[in-house]
């Protein structure tokens with residue numbers, strides 16, 4: 001089976017040292033994959049490099065067999081969609097217009113009925129059709145997050161990249177967003193890559209987890225294999241207990257480890 | 266909610282586009298369709314209003330005439346029909362008032378549209394064709410010609426030529442400078458403001474060393490005036506508009522995406538930096554051309570887009586034409602006032618524009634819909 005997403009030899013740095021150096025990653029089809037790791041470990045940078053928001057110095061990103069860096073932006077946007085971390089700072093648009101923007105890679109100059117149909121469809125799918133004419137900036141955080149997911153869905157790609165989609169939400173909305181993602185991945189055969197801080201939420205909803213530190217993957221596999229006290233010690237510098245609750249591991253943090261050279265970044 | 270989600274996802278098949286499950290419009294879709302119709306209606310009404318206003322305003326002035334006479338004269342000019350036309354009236358209408366009215370409309374549209382697209386690509390509500398030093402660049406060109414006799418063009422258009430070349434060079438410099446730093450909106454604005462101050466200082470220096478006559482020309486130019494427009498200048502402006510306006514309107518979608526941030530725009534297939542550069546170059550060129558002929562009538566470019574935004578929202582497919590329409594309506598009215606309020610004396614339209622436009626603008630932002638169009 002070919003991978004949905006393959007990242008090869010990716011190297012990227014902002015002004016100073018490389019954040020990602022010779023990075024490799026392969027992700028199968030139809031999965032939810034969580035990327036976890038401390039602040040500053042490079043999760044957002046990785047996602048932005050995959051989506052060509054940042055231009056990596058070298059490397060390849062393949063979606064199935066197509067090289068994203070060898071096609072124009074618009075074609076790439078038909079393969080990968082991105083849900084940003086911070087809610088948009090915008091001139092106010094209505095929810096309908098925000099979601100319609102996701103159709104941009106498919107449009108000629110004009111949005112046709114099919115595009116509008118698609119917008120209504122994803123709004124219905126996420127249960128937010130009633131918000132269509134509301135202004136994005138006047139919505140609650142949970143609603144905004146759903147609108148951004150709707151926009152990514154309207155883009156009609158097989159791959160979704162989400163940067164901390166639950167970070168600003170209350171617990172109900174966190175579960176709501178994760179359930180929506182799970183349903184989408186199962187029913188639409190999407191692949192979702194989610195940068196996320198909440199280890200337990202990640203464990204419960206992910207098929208696979210990647211644990212990153214300083215731009216490197218230190219653990220990779222099913223949640224049970226990744227969330228071990230040893231890994232949590234190395235990556236986060238914490239002492240933790242891991243229990244099994246239901247089908248998934250559950251992390252109970254106990255204390256931080258103050259060993260030399262393992263200070264938080 | 267969960268159940269609704271499952272019901273709405275019948276396996277892999279999406280529902281037929283454009284139709285609901287039951288085949289009829291839901292109330293929400295109807296409301297949306299109405300709001301789109303409303304925007305089209307507004308644009309249509311604006312166009313109609315412009316035509317009516319222009320038809321009325323053209324009759325004002327020292328030589329009295331009726332709207333009917335104006336139309337008959339124009340008709341006769343386009344299709345000679347042997348109508349009984351008063352030759353004096355025909356001269357006043359065709360050679361004096363028509364170029365003025367047409368020019369006012371063109372300049373208003375150009376400034377309104379340029380303000381609108383600049384605010385979008387710079388993601389800044391305070392951006393206008395003049396924040397970026399274009400007008401002080403043009404002013405600098407005029408000063409060069411007036412004070413030092415340095416001019417790029419010979420003949421009757423030497424002032425215009427200087428203003429245009431310097432305005433274009435000035436904005437080219439700003440855009441080039443910001444391209445070195447990755448063409449973000451912040452670098453563009455900062456470079457623009459800095460260069461603006463630089464040219465202002467140069468202008469002040471020129472004013473300081475100029476004699477009285479030179480100073481009068483420079484300060485008259487700085488107040489902005491439409492009364493020098495004639496058919497020749499209109500052909501030039503019209504040609505530039507024909508190239509620039511369709512280009513800018515063609516970017517409407519990209520601008521919508523860019524107002525939500527460069528990252529989002531790029532992830533949806535829009536090369537934000539390239540679009541920003543292209544839009545700034547084209548808009549600056551258009552503004553440079555307008556400013557070269559009219560001097561500083563800055564305020565239109567700032568307010569027209571905001572008024573349009575308050576009325577029909579931020580979708581640039583509608584916002585761009587609305588900004589142009591409102592820009593030309595504002596300028597038409599200001600020009601009519603400036604020509605007629607003091608009998609035979611024409612007040613520079615830039616002054617009237619600010620005196621009428623600013624209270625209107627303040628009223629709109631304070632009393633208008635309680636919605637922030639800038640989140």
Ligand SMILES: Nc1ncnc2c1ncn2[C@@H]1O[C@H](COP(=O)(O)OP(=O)(O)O)[C@@H](O)[C@H]1O
Pocket residue numbers: 014015019037038039040041042043044045046
């Ligand atoms: N715009 C930026 N300019 C310079 N450095 C950045 C920028 N964004 C992130 N970094 C640096 O890159 C590293 C990775 O950051 P990021 O990808 O945001 O991590 P995460 O999303 O895992 O918290 C950090 O060391 C951070 O300081």
Ligand SMILES: [Mg+2]
Pocket residue numbers: 043044045085163195
């Ligand atoms: Mg991050």
